[in-house]
Amino acid sequence: MLHEFLTNHRVELIARCRAKVAKRAHCATAEQLQNGVPMLLEQLVHTLRSEQERCGVDGPVSQCAVSESATLHGQDMLELGFTVDEVVHNYGDLCQAITDLAVELDAPFSIDEFRTLNRCLDYAIAYAVTAFSIRHDFIESDRHHAEENKRMGFFVHELRNLLGTAKLAYSACRAGHLSLNGATGSILERNLDGLGDLINQAITLVRTEHLEGKRELFALTDFVAELQATSTLAAIAKQCRLVVWPVAPHLAIKGNRPMLLSAVVNLLQNAFKFTHLHSDVILSCHATTEHILIEVSDHCGGIGAELAGRMFQPFEQNGADRSGLGLGLTIARQFVHDNGGSLSVRDVPGTGCIFTITLPRHEISAQPN
Template structure:
């Protein structure tokens, strides 16, 4: 009988299934994968076959369910569903879920042929019913888990996009408010430096909203508007708004002179946003009455923009984690923890890199690295 054959050769069949799994690309037969897979199914199949040889053969349906599965809950169905969930968590595909059970059928057939073990037609029918129900339940659960994972990922992406938009909107509005307050308090003309900051912020708000609307219409990211512009002019523009923010935070901003021959190529708004986020992060975490420095210089074929603060340094292992969305490391929890993530994404969209270097006991140095260009002769 088949259940005697399976019970006597259980370990051999499991080992053959392990060998088949190991032969597939990018697969390994882990104990986690097999826990609710072949070994448990094999035990349940043996129990089903034994029950069908008793005076109450229909009791086997509790173990393996009737043909077609139906609405009943069976032991094989529950174990197969858990197996499908485990394979999804391990990153396997749906065809690999099916293969796991096909491996056992193939191993049984090969071993039965080698041992010349005859099986009854009814036993084959039971085997096919158990395999069919197990595969169906495993694939169904796998599909549910995959759909849940896709839905979660899409929701997280949407929340991240909304967070980026809100963060940039707040930054521009905050700068505009600072400029307006400074102009009103000091009775300043809107044609001076403060007025320039206010105008730049309002233009940024307009462009950010327009870009967001374009993204909604096209369901894709807006392409970067690349052009070449003098690095010195760019840094001077950033400094106008940063000076106001530094005053509010009670720190000093020092900006070194920039070689007028250096030029940057990229989307000016994206790079402005990236550098503004780095400076705001520095003002937020640097110690009161300390200094934040902004240096721009060339090294070989790269232009480097350094933002150095006096936050006291980073705890071990926190450097790269700082760039993760919605991550906040300091005690000041204002904002969404998106500034550094936005900055890195903006820099990388312009063929650059953004890195951080810890200066123990002193602070951090954030460095934007961009391809080097030269300004046109004036």
């Protein structure tokens, strides 16, 4: 019987199929080679045995007998990381290996048995590919929705930050009868411009046009001064103090300035949110031979190693204040990464935490006074 032949020569057939898979798919993983072929062979043996017991060698192959195991096999192949093309080829490999070994051993199989085998493989391929495709579509759909939700969260979070600062500036102007031509008016203007830019970028995305942010070289002193002007009001509103350390005038960074500005603002907003009342949030910049480090330090009391490990996960909120979306740190890390840098956090037990942006170091000529 064919299913007995497959069972008796299982080890040899698996070895031959693995060799074919490894030769064809150069990037096949050890798990694919270890589990993929035995899984397929066991499914085929089970189907052939069921068919033999049900109606004999010459009977028709029942699609129902094949569908369940082939459907599970298609899903399992997806879990192992195979493509749909490789699923089809794996069935072909097994058929070829069975035929070659039967010829070599002069196995006495009838034409009807080989026809049964071919029909089993035809049905198995159809059901496995269908299951593979359906499962793949579900996974891709879930991934797409997750990415869209994350992107929308980024957009809403940035809108909220810009609008919040603009409202603070407006309230300060109104309460103090300040002129819009002054520093507070400039903050209001910059954030309204930022809102306009963000909306324009969203329109560009809707039109499916990819617009890469312009990278420019700019002085670190100017960048820090803009951060200080933009964030001081937010610190006051949260009843804490923003302390900004002096920056060497020759240091510079290169990248998409609005993105990097947004990244640091998100770090500062996070620090204002969790630092203790009337404590200091410190913005400092340091330079090494190859890098510039922008650090935001708070006095939240410390976060612990476990929390530090998941700080940058989207929608992660760990404090009592749940006014935000839990995306600020995720956005900051993404924006820094997009500009060739990295963002990390370290815990200072009993004191607070320090967020560090690491970017490539650049320099410019110091501007004359």
